[in-house]
Amino acid sequence: QVQLQQWGAGLLKPSETLSLTCTVYGGSFSAYYWSWIRQPPGKGLEWIGEINHSRSINYSPSLQSRVTMSVDTSKKQFSLKLKSVTAADTGVYYCARISYSGGSLVSLDSWGQGTQVTVSS
Amino acid sequence: QSVLTQPPSTSATPGQRVTISCSGSSSNIGRNTVSWYQHFPGTAPKLLIYTNDQRPSGVPDRFSGSKSGTSASLAISGLQSEDETDYFCAAWDDSLNGVVFGGGTKLTVL
Numbered sequence: 001q002v003q004l005q006q007w008g009a010g011l012l013k014p015s016e017t018l019s020l021t022c023t024v025y026g027g028s029f030s031a032y033y034w035s036w037i038r039q040p041p042g043k044g045l046e047w048i049g050e051i052n053h054s055r056s057i058n059y060s061p062s063l064q065s066r067v068t069m070s071v072d073t074s075k076k077q078f079s080l081k082l083k084s085v086t087a088a089d090t091g092v093y094y095c096a097r098i099s100y101s102g103g104s105l106v107s108l109d110s111w112g113q114g115t116q117v118t119v120s121s
Numbered sequence: 122q123s124v125l126t127q128p129p130s131t132s133a134t135p136g137q138r139v140t141i142s143c144s145g146s147s148s149n150i151g152r153n154t155v156s157w158y159q160h161f162p163g164t165a166p167k168l169l170i171y172t173n174d175q176r177p178s179g180v181p182d183r184f185s186g187s188k189s190g191t192s193a194s195l196a197i198s199g200l201q202s203e204d205e206t207d208y209f210c211a212a213w214d215d216s217l218n219g220v221v222f223g224g225g226t227k228l229t230v231l
Contacts, residue, residue, distance in 0.1 A: 004165070035220070044123035044224035045209065060219050094166070098220075105213040105220065107156040107171035113164065 002027035006095045006112035008080075012119045018082040022095030022112050023075065029053055033098040034078040035108065036069065038117075040091040050098055051078055085119045092116050124149065124221035125210055132229040138198040141226045143210035145191050149221050153213040155193040157186055160207045160225070169208075170195060197228075205230040 008020035022034070033056075036048040049059035051069040059067050068081040082089060095112040098105065126144040133139040143155060157170040168177055170186035173193065185196045193212075197204055210223040 037220075037222075045211075045222040047220040047222070049219075058218065061217065096166075099171075104153060105156075106154065107168050108158075108166075108211065108220070109168045109171070109177065111165040111167075 002097060002110045004095050004097065004110055004112040006093075006115055008093075008115055008117075010116050010118060012085050012117065014086050014119060014121055015084055016119075018085050018089065018093075018117055018119075019079070020093055020095070020115055020117075021077055021079045023077045024097070025076075027097075027110075029073060029076045033100060034071070035096045035098045036080045036093065037096055037108075038089075038091045038093045040088070043091075045094075048080065048082075048093075087119050090117060090119050123224035124214060124217070125212065125223035127208075127210060127223035127226045129224070130227045130229065132231050133200050134231045135200055135202060137200050138196060139200055139228065140197075141195045141208055141210075141228070143193045143195070143223045145193075145212060145221075147191060148216040149191075149212045149214040150188065150193055151191040152215055155186065155188050155210055155212045157184075157193075157195045158209050158211065160209065162207065166209075200230055202230050204228060 003025040006022040030053040033050040033052045035050040051057045071078045092114045096108040097110040154172045158166040160166040173188040174186045183199045209225040214221045
């Protein structure tokens with residue numbers, strides 16, 4: 001049974017860099033893509049991007065200029081950095097495991113518990 | 122505004138069957154498979170349905186999924202009080218080159 005445990009700073013000032021890390025317990029790290037998703041207050045989920053063990057990366061076009069994802073395969077961890085945050089980046093951030101088959105998305109089959117990130121001066 | 126459209130809320134009484142719709146377009150649901158998730162606020166979302174109509178092990182067969190054209194549906198039969206929470210759909214979008222989500226549907230068990 002795979003579990004994802006995430007952590008990171010929850011309160012940021014405008015212009016600072018958001019930094020979150022997710023550790024994977026159980027299961028294969030190399031067989032999947034690893035993703036970050038966020039949910040602004042009162043709104044739906046927004047996909048931020050994904051990365052795999054070989055550092056193949058796919059970012060959301062709307063966030064690409066500010067996002068950096070990385071992996072540490074030795075620790076089974078993947079991380080998110082989002083620079084120059086504003087109040088619009090406030091929300092709950094989730095890490096998740098993405099399963100693909102034949103190049104097609106199957107599901108986000110395991111999720112972290114979520115981290116509330118608030119950007120306020 | 123979410124790319125996939127779901128009704129904000131729905132309700133039903135225990136034992137009834139309820140369906141939640143997820144409407145998309147040719148670039149997402151029309152070309153790719155849909156997955157469904159159950160989400161209790163403050164916890165990790167849980168996968169209910171993948172590849173349109175497949176249930177992971179451990180998910181009761183009261184939950185079922187279907188897809189037709191650019192829309193998909195999640196059905197919950199034999200509704201129970203513990204089913205009261207949020208549900209959302211997801212799919213890959215070929216135009217946006219990323220995962221897109223529905224805005225979520227809050228299910229109330231009356």
